[in-house]
Amino acid sequence: MSGILAFSLTAGLLFALGLYGMLTRTGLIHRLLGANIMAAAVFLFLVVLSTRATEAGADPVPEVMVLTGIVISISLTAFGLVLIRYLRAMTGQATLPRSGREGDGHSGDD
Amino acid sequence: MSLLSLIFDALLGLGLLWLAWRAVSSPGLFASVVLFMVFGFVMAITWARLGAPDLALAEAAISAGLTGALLLSACKAALTDTGNDNELPDEPSTVRRRWPAALICTGLGAVLSIVMIQVAANRAAVPPALAEAVTTHPLDNPITVMLLDLRGYDTLLEVTVLLTAFLGVRILLEQTELPRLHAPRATTPLMVDPLLAMATPVLLMTALYLFWTGMEAPGGAFQAGALLGALGVMYTLTGRFEPLDRTPVLLRLGLILGPGMFAIFACLALTWSEWPLAYPAGATGAAAVAIEFTLMISIAVTLTLLFSATPGLHARHMGVRHP
CATH class of the missing domain: 1.10.287 (Helix Hairpins)
Incomplete structure (x- = not known):
């Protein structure tokens, strides 16, 4: 099964790309996209784990965890987006302040 | 090939x-x-x-x-x-720390990929007890079996997270005056009525089909609820649903219906079994359909409200159009 190799590799690299987005972007919506891409990478790896048990059919447990995760992701995204609007209403911008060093690297919405 | x-x-x-x-x-x-x-x-x-x-x-x-x-x-x-x-x-397109971040992420991506390939290369069989529980279950779709029965706790907590997200949004909306995003327009574009007239029955039928077929084939409450939520999004965008500053009683019931009924069912299960969330013998199918239906309604209502980012919505009276 060729897919297992290709998609495990994709999952690992996707996770790194999502993290890169979260670390380097200042725009909070971009960071939220990065977090969603990292989640997608984890989902992809879980499904690869579920399909490798091919002889007796796929393992339903990881698949169900992914289905749960997809719904949690949209809850998180929806709440995060309203938090970002709230921040913009309070401070006039949708980025974190540059000054506070303690805020570095945390997007505040994950 | x-x-x-x-x-x-x-x-x-x-x-x-x-x-x-x-x-x-x-x-x-x-x-x-x-x-x-x-x-x-x-x-x-x-x-x-x-x-x-x-x-x-x-x-x-x-x-x-x-x-x-x-x-x-x-x-x-x-x-x-x-x-x-x-x-x-x-x-601003990028910030400081671009090169350190790239270095860390490249290293992490390489290590993760190698580990994942090695883990995934090991064949693992489905545990026999799990395989047996799924095949002997009265419901046929393994995913639905897992969602509603074997890992019912996950599903109960998952719909609770969805509800909590809406409650969080509602609290934030109380804190500040955010401009309305989807204000109704004075005139509706010509193609909106025909579009909704076609999309509404198609989406309703597809959602109910996905809900019903979820018992034995791919589909279920989440997919069906998402489609109904998409219908709610269309109605919000076209001004058929108008934003409200409060949450009407009917919407509150819709929000709480799924998690509430599921939680009540979990407690009731203690009367016929020693475990919460256990299904009554012989009535698994009926109970699962009832729970899935309430979950579908709650998911649809919650997703529509999360999209509209308002505490509530109500149907706008479009006036008498038909002769």
């Missing part, structure tokens, strides 16, 4: 990586959002390729569809909240 599937898998993987890279690196907000939506659809194809049609349906409806709608509406919010009418302000 195997060469073809190898090429197809490689293209899917490269497509995912390229779209993700463009989504996190594009300077413009709108471009990133659209690329992310396309990423969601390619992900849905990947699920189908990996033999997980339940996930493909959920990904297409929830991740690509509704998350995309939420993100586009966030783009609109970036315009209306700043009082800027036509130009999306580009976020």
